[in-house]
Amino acid sequence: MKFLLMSMLVLTMTSAHAAITPTELVVKVKAGKAVPNFGADSKVQNLFGNIYIVRNNDVSVLEKQLKNNPNIEYTERNSRAEKSPLPMPVASPLDVEKSFKAVNLFNDPKVDKIWSFNDADKNGVSVNAAYQLHGTSATSTVIVAVVDTGIDYTHEDLKDVVWVNEGEIPGNGIDDDGNGYVDDVNGINTLVRDSQGRATGNNKDTHSHGTHVSGTIGAKQNNGIGIAGIASNVKIIGIKTVPNSSDETDIDVAESFIYAAKNGAKIINCSFGKGQNEGKNLIPDTLKYIQDKYGVLVIAAAGNDTSDIDKYPTYPASHKSDNLLIIASTTKTGALSSFSNYGKVNVDVAAPGSDVFSTTPGNRYASMSGTSMASPTTTGVAAEILSHYPNLSPLQLKQVIMDSVNTDYRYKDKMITGGRIDLLKGLELARSIK
Structure with a gap:
């Protein structure tokens, strides 16, 4: 029997009403207008810009x-929906199967368990072929x-x-x-805040999901250990924003995006989501800000509900933003x-x-x-393309990925492109963009 771990981070929350977190309020001040006095008891x-987070014991009074x-364009309460426990990884037969031959490109002993490295005719994303042709010697x-x-x-x-x-x-x-965070050596943790409401610096994974995602993107290549990530020349900022029981908030997500962008991230991977759009403005405003000011592409999972998200939205995937790329499996x-x-x-x-082999905590796989x-498979491909062609804008990078897919009749009417991503074709297309 084959055992699968369905990533429950990407799921549809079914609660009819979001439970309000009454101590946090998003306030957007109109352009050119004075910032109001939020009160002595507020932190x-x-x-970013003219958007403020106000924290006090009862934001309902301030909201009124x-x-x-x-002077105020909008206010939004920070909200949660229904929590859902996340399962841990379990072994599957693919953990001991070899899925492709890396033709001596990698010395990582478990890399041939990553079937997505196969060429397009074997339903992979042509990682192996791309490395054979393009190498990595001149990447940024x-x-x-x-x-x-x-x-x-x-x-x-x-x-x-x-x-x-x-x-x-x-x-x-x-x-x-002096960036507003204490001991943020490798990233931040928006789930644990200090007495001033600041995100803390301990971003250690206590689940497994974020570590697995990170390995797919950029596990160290040719170190004689474990696997290889798709991207050859990356640095990964781990930002802890999704609880082990899921149910991330808009404020935490927005702050994560801003932190990433300010620290040089050009791609943000979002392998999470839920059916409720508790706020309406904060995440779209944040996405536009990091596109315009920092040139960031955000890649997000479509969700795991076998649903048509044109009819049944899931967020952040269903936000309307030019720099958002949405991925099916x-x-x-x-x-x-x-x-x-x-x-x-x-x-x-x-x-x-499906059946993606990658890193999990404690030097496991x-x-x-x-x-x-x-x-993250798509994020790895995007990062590798960008490392070869670092002058691509986020919208150009998105278009390269979409225009270089391998179409498949089975995806007809299931997505905009009707195709699966391809690193080799993406690199070749990116070379033609001036």
Whole structure:
């Protein structure tokens, strides 16, 4: 019997009403207008531009005061939906199977268990063929943010690709670089905040999801250990924003995006989602801001409900943003994964997401399945293309990925492109863009 781990991070929350978190309020001040007095008892964080996060014991009073304030464009409460436990990785037969031959390109002993490295005619994304033709000698380093359950930054196959904040001295309890965060050496944890409401610096993965996602993107290649990631020249910022029981909030997600962008991330991977759009404005505003100011592409999973998200939205995948690329999942046979969401309008491309072999905490490796795994497969491809052609804008990079797919009749009317991503074709197309 084949055992699969369906990534429950990408699921549809079914509660009819979101439970309100009454202590946090998003406030957007109109352009050119004065910022109001939020009160002496409030802790105020300028998230970006003219958007503020206000924290106090009861934001409902402040919310009423701001309702008719002509200087305010909108307010939104930070909300949660229904929690759902996340399963841990389990062994599958693919953990001991070899799926392709890497023709001596990699010395990583478990790399041939990653079937997505196969060529297009074997339903992979042509990693093997791309490396044979293009190599990696002239690539630039690409910073990728993984907004997830954290990362095992000591993992044998990840420690050399983990991003390091050189301006921070580890463990001294001081915000050395003055960026508003204490000891953010490898990233931040928005789930644990200090007395001032600041995200803390311990982004250690206590689940497995974020570590698995990170390995697919950029596990160290040719170190004689474990596997190889798709991207050859990356640094990964692990940002802990998704609880082990899922149910991330808009404020945490938005802050993660801003932190990633400010620290040089050009691609953000989002292998999470839920059916409720508790806020309406914060995430789209954040996506536009990081596109316009920092040139960031956000790659997000379509979800695992076998649903048409054109009819039944899931977020962040269903937000309308130019710099958002939405991914469905495929199997080793090339079919759309049985669990994968789809959408002729709202899903862009497909990528391998079933039985994906990657890193898990404690120097371990396992297979997991979900659009949560298809998203980092795409992120790895995007990062490799960008490392060869670092002048691509986020919208150009998105278009390269969409225009270089291998179409498949089984995806017809299931996504915009009707195709599966391909690294080799993507590199060749990117070369032609001036």
